[in-house]
Amino acid sequence: METWTFASASIIVKVLISILVIFSVIILITRISGLRTFAKMSSFDFASTIAIGSILASVVLNTNQSLLKGSIALGGIVLFQTFFSYVTRKSKRLDSLFTNSPVMLMYEGKILYENLDKTNVGEDDLIAKLRESNALKFSEVRAVILESTGDMSVLHSSETTDLDAKVLQGVKGIPDYVNL
Missing domain, CATH: 1.20.1270 (Substrate Binding Domain Of Dnak; Chain:A; Domain 2)
Known part of the structure; x- marks a missing residue:
C-alpha cells in the first residue's frame, strides 16, 4: 500500500x-x-x-x-x-524562423534600453548578471549579449581592447555607430 x-x-x-x-x-x-x-x-x-x-x-x-x-x-x-x-x-x-537571434543589451559601458525593452529584460536583471560575472565598472563592459538560449554573456576587460567582429557574428541590436 x-x-x-x-x-x-x-x-x-x-x-x-x-x-x-x-x-x-x-x-x-x-x-x-x-x-x-x-x-x-x-x-x-x-x-x-x-x-x-x-x-x-x-x-x-x-x-x-x-x-x-x-x-x-x-x-x-x-x-x-x-x-x-x-x-x-x-x-x-x-x-x-525557428531560432532566436542573440541580442546586444549593452555595448562599451552603455545600456541599450531599447534592446532591453524588446527582449523584456529589466535593467536590474542586467546589472545582476554584471555582478555575477565580476564586472566591476560599466566602463570595463565591452558587451552584454542575450543569447538565443536566454543566457546572458558578459564580455568585459580592464584593458581597452576592441571586440573581434567574429565574436559578435549574428548578434542583433548592435548600435548603428559601431563599426565592425
Whole structure:
C-alpha cells in the first residue's frame, strides 16, 4: 500500500529498477547522439531537455509506466532534436524562423534600453548578471549579449581592447555607430 509518507517494498524496488534502466538508456542515447543532447544552444534544445526530464521523472515515479515506452519516447525526442538541429543548420531560412537571434543589451559601458525593452529584460536583471560575472565598472563592459538560449554573456576587460567582429557574428541590436 502506498500513502503520502509510505511506499511498499515492491514499489520501492520498481522505482530503483526504473532508475537503473531509464538512466542507462539515457546514457546510451547520449553516447550515441553526443553531448549536444543536453546543450542549451537554442530554445528547442532547452525544450527538449525539459521533455527528457519530464519523461525520466514519469517513468521513474510512475510504476505503471512501461520502461520500453519511456525509452522509445526518450529516443524519439533525441532523434527529433538531432533532425531539427541538422535542418536548421542546413537552412538559413528555417534557422531564422525557428531560432532566436542573440541580442546586444549593452555595448562599451552603455545600456541599450531599447534592446532591453524588446527582449523584456529589466535593467536590474542586467546589472545582476554584471555582478555575477565580476564586472566591476560599466566602463570595463565591452558587451552584454542575450543569447538565443536566454543566457546572458558578459564580455568585459580592464584593458581597452576592441571586440573581434567574429565574436559578435549574428548578434542583433548592435548600435548603428559601431563599426565592425
